[in-house]
Amino acid sequence: MDIRKLEAFCKVYELQSFSKAGEAMFLSQPTISSHVANLEDELGVKLFDRLGRKVMPTQAGDVLYENMVSIFRNLDRAKAAIEVLRDRVVGELQVGCSTIPSHSILPGMLKAFSAKYPEVTFTVHTADSAEVIRRVACGDWPVGIVGKKPEEEELTSKLLAEDETILVASPKAPWLPTMATYDLDTLMGLPWVMRTKGSATRMVLENALALTGHTLQNLNIRCKVEGTCESLAHAACGVGVCFTSKLAAQPLLENGEVIQLRAPALEGRREFYLVHHGGRYMFPALKAFVEFHL
Numbered sequence: 001m002d003i004r005k006l007e008a009f010c011k012v013y014e015l016q017s018f019s020k021a022g023e024a025m026f027l028s029q030p031t032i033s034s035h036v037a038n039l040e041d042e043l044g045v046k047l048f049d050r051l052g053r054k055v056m057p058t059q060a061g062d063v064l065y066e067n068m069v070s071i072f073r074n075l076d077r078a079k080a081a082i083e084v085l086r087d088r089v090v091g092e093l094q095v096g097c098s099t100i101p102s103h104s105i106l107p108g109m110l111k112a113f114s115a116k117y118p119e120v121t122f123t124v125h126t127a128d129s130a131e132v133i134r135r136v137a138c139g140d141w142p143v144g145i146v147g148k149k150p151e152e153e154e155l156t157s158k159l160l161a162e163d164e165t166i167l168v169a170s171p172k173a174p175w176l177p178t179m180a181t182y183d184l185d186t187l188m189g190l191p192w193v194m195r196t197k198g199s200a201t202r203m204v205l206e207n208a209l210a211l212t213g214h215t216l217q218n219l220n221i222r223c224k225v226e227g228t229c230e231s232l233a234h235a236a237c238g239v240g241v242c243f244t245s246k247l248a249a250q251p252l253l254e255n256g257e258v259i260q261l262r263a264p265a266l267e268g269r270r271e272f273y274l275v276h277h278g279g280r281y282m283f284p285a286l287k288a289f290v291e292f293h294l
Contacts, residue, residue: 001042006068008035009047013065016055089284090119096132096144097124098200099228100245101272105161106145113292120285128198128226136275142286143276147200156278158290164246165204165268168258173238182263184212191222191240193231200270201228205243208266232258245270 011021012032022029040047047061057065081091097106102124110122127135129146136144137152149157167187169176175191194216195202202216209215222240225231228248235242236257242249243266252258276282276290 001039002035005035005039007072008032009039009061010065010068010072012036012048012055013057013061018055086283088119089117089288091283091285092121092123093143093285093289094123094125094141095289096135096141096146097126098129098132098144098146099126100147100163100201100248101145101161102126103229104245104247105272109292113289116292117285117288120289126227128196129200129203130198133275136277139277139280142280143274143289145272145274147270147272148203149271149273150275154278155275157273157275159271160274161247161272163270163272165201165208165243165266165270166246166249167241167243167261167263167266168232168235168249168253169241169261170236170238171256171259180262182261184214184263184265187241187261187263187266188214188218189220192219193223193225193234193240193242194219194221195228195231195243196224196226201244204268204270205266208268212265 008021008025008027008031011024012018015021015024018032018036019029021027022032025032036047043060043064045060046058047064049056049058095106106124114120125132125135125141129148132141132144132146133150133152133155135141137150137155145160167182169190177186179186206216209218223234225234228244231242231244232249232252234240235244236252241261242258246253246260249258249260253260274290276286280286282290
């Protein structure tokens with residue numbers, strides 16, 4: 001329905017006159033009459049009874065007006081809220097986050113950001129990097145933090161943090177040999193805790209193995225898990241070796257629940273990126289978050 005026609009209908013209802021409605025809206029009476037007639041044709045019902053010069057709403061007219069009052073009230077609130085969003089750093093931001101930055105980067109970032117912009121609230125969605133990139137690219141989430149640089153042309157990314165990838169295991173695991181450095185042959189025979197497909201951490205491991213002529217199929221995978229916290233928890237309990245982020249593993253390394261296994265062939269560095277859709281309009285809250293530096 002055309003909003004101008006609905007506004008004309010409401011003004012006729014309130015003033016009980018087509019001519020007065022035209023004067024109030026700076027439109028001619030024939031235009032007002034045409035707007036109402038078009039609405040009646042669209043709805044298939046009469047909205048007013050024309051009794052000489054008197055205009056009386058029908059039952060359908062009463063129903064439409066009652067609903068339009070609520071709709072226009074909500075529209076006015078929306079316009080007011082948009083005015084606030086346009087001019088101030090306020091509102092709610094949805095942030096998609098892969099598991100490592102969700103636990104180890106974003107909390108500190110939100111603490112610092114909130115100290116500067118206390119009127120912004122957040123909803124955090126945790127998923128693997130591939131899913132976060134997909135949801136940001138299709139517009140479901142305005143911004144995300146992931147463990148790999150996206151290839152999608154429509155996405156804009158900036159480097160947010162750097163990390164190391166390491167192997168960890170429980171120091172009490174009975175199957176773990178004591179070695180200063182672990183070669184690939186030894187590692188192939190150990191049980192592994194593996195992240196599910198879609199994880200950027202898993203992709204880093206796959207790339208590292210490929211450089212040595214191996215694949216994940218060469219590993220003795222004992223357990224598959226979805227998240228970083230789960231993989232570290234299983235490693236700490238002695239289920240298997242875990243390839244993970246040093247940033248995420250640091251608390252467990254410090255309290256001795258896991259130890260780092262020196263494996264030069266698989267150790268490396270990785271990066272985390274803040275991504276957003278380059279074609280989306282950026283309200284002040286989103287713009288401030290994208291430009292924010294820890």
